[in-house]
Amino acid sequence: MKPAPQTFHIKSFGCQMNVYDGERMAELMGAQGMVAAEADVADLVVLNTCHIREKATEKVYSDIGRLRKDQLRNHGRTPMIAVAGCVAQAEGEEIVRRANVDVVVGPQAYHNLPTLVAQAATGQAALDTDLPALTKFGHLPPRRRVSPSAFQTVQEGCDKFCTYCVVPYTRGAEVSRPFAAIVDEAKGLVDAGAREITLLGQNVNAWRMEDRGLHDLIRALDRVPGLARIRYTTSHPNDMSQGLIDAHRDVESLMPFLHLPVQSGSDRVLKAMNRAHTRDSYLRLIERVRAARPDIALSGDFIVGFPGETDAEFAETLSLVDSAGYAQAFSFKYSPRPGTPAATLAGQIPADVMDDRLQRLQAALNRDQHVFNAASVGSTCPVLIERRGKLSGQMLGKSPWLQSVHVMGDLAVGDLVEVTLTAAGPNSLTGERRPI
Numbered sequence: 001m002k003p004a005p006q007t008f009h010i011k012s013f014g015c016q017m018n019v020y021d022g023e024r025m026a027e028l029m030g031a032q033g034m035v036a037a038e039a040d041v042a043d044l045v046v047l048n049t050c051h052i053r054e055k056a057t058e059k060v061y062s063d064i065g066r067l068r069k070d071q072l073r074n075h076g077r078t079p080m081i082a083v084a085g086c087v088a089q090a091e092g093e094e095i096v097r098r099a100n101v102d103v104v105v106g107p108q109a110y111h112n113l114p115t116l117v118a119q120a121a122t123g124q125a126a127l128d129t130d131l132p133a134l135t136k137f138g139h140l141p142p143r144r145r146v147s148p149s150a151f152q153t154v155q156e157g158c159d160k161f162c163t164y165c166v167v168p169y170t171r172g173a174e175v176s177r178p179f180a181a182i183v184d185e186a187k188g189l190v191d192a193g194a195r196e197i198t199l200l201g202q203n204v205n206a207w208r209m210e211d212r213g214l215h216d217l218i219r220a221l222d223r224v225p226g227l228a229r230i231r232y233t234t235s236h237p238n239d240m241s242q243g244l245i246d247a248h249r250d251v252e253s254l255m256p257f258l259h260l261p262v263q264s265g266s267d268r269v270l271k272a273m274n275r276a277h278t279r280d281s282y283l284r285l286i287e288r289v290r291a292a293r294p295d296i297a298l299s300g301d302f303i304v305g306f307p308g309e310t311d312a313e314f315a316e317t318l319s320l321v322d323s324a325g326y327a328q329a330f331s332f333k334y335s336p337r338p339g340t341p342a343a344t345l346a347g348q349i350p351a352d353v354m355d356d357r358l359q360r361l362q363a364a365l366n367r368d369q370h371v372f373n374a375a376s377v378g379s380t381c382p383v384l385i386e387r388r389g390k391l392s393g394q395m396l397g398k399s400p401w402l403q404s405v406h407v408m409g410d411l412a413v414g415d416l417v418e419v420t421l422t423a424a425g426p427n428s429l430t431g432e433r434r435p436i
């Protein structure tokens with residue numbers, strides 16, 4: 001028997017959808033009368049995990065060990081531990097067997113967390129890794145207080161089955177939340193302090209409700225009073241409809257930023273990845289987006305060292321980067337995931353080759369990011385202030401193109417102000433508030 005926990009701590013890893021889930025779990029625990037606390041003192045620690053790349057699972061086990069040791073040393077007891085998120089979904093009961101944790105809860109079942117915690121308090125490990133589509137949203141308390149830039153999940157799961165990826169197995173099939181529920185939650189977020197909402201989904205642009213697509217949702221949210229900015233992520237090239245491209249031309253509150261992962265510049269590798277788009281179709285798609293919104297900031301994801309990737313195929317990824325012109329992008333070394341088709345392919349790439357390719361790709365992407373930031377210097381744009389900076393009097397906000405901007409002055413979190421950009425670094429810009 002463990003006493004029912006009074007305090008909790010949630011640690012989220014991985015993507016923005018996990019950040020959103022972590023916020024919702026915190027609200028759920030708050031609604032039970034529990035109070036947030038630091039990890040080294042909390043009665044209940046929730047590890048909201050990610051399974052996308054290697055060592056994620058091992059890291060969860062070592063985190064559990066460390067949490068227990070810290071609390072045992074400092075307070076003479078161990079916390080109740082819940083493993084949530086994608087490792088919970090992928091590993092299930094194995095986590096209870098290996099680490100003797102109290103609760104295991106999958107990403108579609110966390111609305112049951114209070115019940116599972118109550119069961120664990122009786123001394124019985126509690127597990128729920130069901131994948132019921134959308135059930136959880138009906139069981140979550142309303143949003144109370146959020147930051148000026150808030151996340152909102154509108155779509156979950158993935159049917160694409162890229163051969164390297166675990167997401168279709170950990171998050172289940174593609175489902176879209178209903179239109180009215182999303183608009184209601186967005187209004188609630190604005191009432192709770194949001195001025196910007198980023199719509200989230202593993203394939204957010206696959207959001208569909210009868211004959212309506214993501215662009216219809218964006219146009220409806222554009223009419224929500226007090227909501228100044230709309231963003232969405234992550235998109236799949238094959239779900240980038242003309243309607244959504246047109247929205248980038250027409251909807252002022254839709255920010256000029258598009259995260260459109262491509263993964264590789266080689267058609268042979270794309271096919272082996274089951275990406276269902278080609279290098280050329282991706283580049284043509286970007287052209288169409290730029291025709292609608294010439295200043296759009298393009299972001300992407302890349303994987304280097306997919307099984308069988310040759311030097312020449314990797315060179316095609318570098319040349320795609322040159323052609324596409326990214327404002328920023330993420331790049332990863334291929335990581336074999338148990339149970340995915342690519343994990344057993346011949347031609348796994350040696351670590352030193354992967355390291356070298358990743359370095360070269362990141363050098364190119366960093367160069368382009370700096371070029372993009374430098375080109376903004378001298379212009380004036382609205383900046384949404386999100387938090388205090390490190391220096392006294394300094395605030396940190398975001399430009400429409402998702403660049404971090406440091407501004408000095410008498411500003412509050414949530415202010416949306418005109419800023420003249422004066423200097424660019426590789427990762428951020430400096431600006432001055434334009435006198436009115």
Ligand code: SAH
Nearest residue numbers: 164165202234261301302303332333334335
């Ligand atoms: N649904 C999104 C992204 C999901 S995962 C999309 O398809 O675009 C985020 C990124 O992690 C992917 O875009 C990919 O670049 C990377 N990723 C996924 N599985 C991986 C693996 N096994 N090894 C390395 N990177 C991986």
Ligand code: SF4
Nearest residue numbers: 158160161162165167
């Ligand atoms: Fe994974 Fe591909 Fe689905 Fe993205 S589209 S989540 S990379 S399977």
Ligand code: F3S
Nearest residue numbers: 014015050051052086
């Ligand atoms: Fe990770 Fe799951 Fe997100 S595997 S990237 S937390 S969908």
